[in-house]
Amino acid sequence: MMTTLFGRGVQRTLVILAAALAWPAQADWDLNFQRSVTDVGQDIYDLHMLIFYICCAIGVVVFGAMIYSIIRHRKSVHPEPATFSHSTVAEIGWTTVPIIILVAMAFPAAKVLVELEDNSNADLTVEVTGYQWNWHYKYPKDGVAFFSKLDDASSMARRAANNIDVNTVENYLLDVDRPMVVPVGKKVVLKLTANDVIHAWWVPQLGGKKDAIPGFINTMWFKANEIGTYRGQCSELCGRDHGFMPIVVEVVSEADYASWVQANTTDADTRVAAVAPAGAVEAPKPKAVKRGAVEGAASTEAASDAAGERSGE
Numbered sequence: 001m002m003t004t005l006f007g008r009g010v011q012r013t014l015v016i017l018a019a020a021l022a023w024p025a026q027a028d029w030d031l032n033f034q035r036s037v038t039d040v041g042q043d044i045y046d047l048h049m050l051i052f053y054i055c056c057a058i059g060v061v062v063f064g065a066m067i068y069s070i071i072r073h074r075k076s077v078h079p080e081p082a083t084f085s086h087s088t089v090a091e092i093g094w095t096t097v098p099i100i101i102l103v104a105m106a107f108p109a110a111k112v113l114v115e116l117e118d119n120s121n122a123d124l125t126v127e128v129t130g131y132q133w134n135w136h137y138k139y140p141k142d143g144v145a146f147f148s149k150l151d152d153a154s155s156m157a158r159r160a161a162n163n164i165d166v167n168t169v170e171n172y173l174l175d176v177d178r179p180m181v182v183p184v185g186k187k188v189v190l191k192l193t194a195n196d197v198i199h200a201w202w203v204p205q206l207g208g209k210k211d212a213i214p215g216f217i218n219t220m221w222f223k224a225n226e227i228g229t230y231r232g233q234c235s236e237l238c239g240r241d242h243g244f245m246p247i248v249v250e251v252v253s254e255a256d257y258a259s260w261v262q263a264n265t266t267d268a269d270t271r272v273a274a275v276a277p278a279g280a281v282e283a284p285k286p287k288a289v290k291r292g293a294v295e296g297a298a299s300t301e302a303a304s305d306a307a308g309e310r311s312g313e
């Protein structure tokens, strides 16, 4: 019985090894990050690969030394154990070498972090609000605002009672009714917040990921170099329907973006009004010091404060 199990284990390992060796033949079957279409995303990918190779080299050295020592100094060859208690040279070595490696890794990592946080000079700013469980996008300058939720095909298929084979649904759980649209080659700055619980906006191919937290405005940016459709998901475990709030970003040409804005601006005002969270617009009650004209003034001031807070200014 044990021999059969062992034999099967060996067989399975050989199959996995063979699959790994046949790697170039399996371009569609990828285990690594998705290739990014932004420069920063590519830098993140390169950094990830650099650190990965460093880790592999450390692994080879450490396990190599271990395996060598186990074989070289095994009991049958060296029945008498050595009597030294420590080696100052070795201690200095295994303290300084990791420090040098860490410092060497900190430089490229810091460079990417600085790049990632450079939210200046936006060509387009989009306010993104996470809701339970969909996203709201608002383009303040272009007067476009809309909700983006899981598309109907996925929504129907996800319910067990409907008995729909999810494999037949294209982009299952990764499609929305209204994607976010941005122009290619433009720096898009996202102002992220949430209306209820913490969500996180992440489209892997656009690089970076940011939390959307109620009461806070987090900022991130991306500049897509290629026209295309890029998919992501909320990456914060935000609640019951967490798995059903995908993100789709359509990167289009400037002309296509302009006509999209043209086609979607008209209903913006009503949608914005319908979308604004009730509590955020309502001014706090003025203190009951004086009545009349002063109350009106205080109320206006409070309202503009509240509005300022919302837009993050």
Ligand SMILES: [Cu+2]
Residues within 6 Å of the ligand: 130, 198, 199, 200, 234, 235, 236, 237, 238, 239, 242, 245
């Ligand atoms: Cu979420």
